[in-house]
Amino acid sequence: MVEQPSVPEDRLADWRRADDLTDTPFAAPGLTVTARILLYEDDRLRAAVRERTGVDRSWRFFLATRLELAPSPPVTGALRGLVASRASRGFADRLEDQGFEAVERSDRRSLRVGDDDARLFGYDARCRVDGVTLSVDGWLAVWAPDRTFRLAGGAYPIAVVDGDGETADALADCLDPSAFRAELFELIRGVG
Template sequence: MPADPAFPDVPADRLRDGGWALVDESVETVFKLPTARVEGATKVFDDDGTREAVREAVGFDHQWRFFFATALSFTPPLAPGIGPAMILPTVRSEAQSAFAEELADRGFESVERGRKERVRVDSGDRARFRTYSAELDLAVDATLSITGWVGVWHGDGFRIAAGAYPDQSLSTLLDIENPPEPLRRTPSDYRAELLALIRAVA
């Protein structure tokens, strides 16, 4: 794999339709193997449409959903005798731990790991997904509970994609009457959109 990480690709139409905005791009060492440093080129997205709708409705600014995609590279490149299947379990474990830490860094508590699923992503590669749950006490006398998903696979390089969404309607959680369209979405809507985004990462 190349020493200089290339950022993963996420279809622009899916991001646009979901109201997602790019909020960060970074390249950093995500973990180390005995023989290589593993770098991740990551794009982070925020659901700007929902955030703005809540802000206009109740004057409360918060990040309600997030999504990120990472492409990994190895320095030095993996030796010819080391195939992707040999290190995929390590990559998967590190990615899941990093996601749990990310939730904690965002202030979430009671972070718990849930079920795992095997999924075929849009590239045709097989991925393993893992769910997480967590809670966050908001400044508006409400508790936000979320579900997160982490997907890890190897196709044209290693890919990690993940995100999280509210477990209940935000209009109900925040007691918003006659909510605008972004706040009419259900947890099922959020789930379907996030999983479609993860599967679309290339």
């Protein structure tokens, strides 16, 4: 069984752990990749939007993953690149599974996480709910602080881009994209 990644529990007080699963995203003769994934949803934002609009759904999520490769090869630049590339594609698929549309990778850069430089991928997406379309930002960081890889990221709405009326106005009032981004990056940096 893969050990779970450590997460900054104190920063997740208003979040609910929605899932804790172990998956094997890749297996071939001579190499098996096993992932332990923790998924959290922001219950505070969910309650605020539900109270104002009646719409009940998850608006923001955060995930932390620990990958183990067996047998455990040395972590080389090529291996980092391969894992980051596959993780990036897998995260785009996860966004689509969460109901986001028009998912596109929009950014790639480094992010300091502890003593490591993580590869950070940014995504743009859309989310349609009750006749309102929201613009969404997603981020995924990939790094290897030891002989196992960590993936951490999430997504959050940044603006109402289509739709009007009470639901659109209430949703717009609940969005704070700069605070959402800052909190997500703090959570990412807290994963070990």
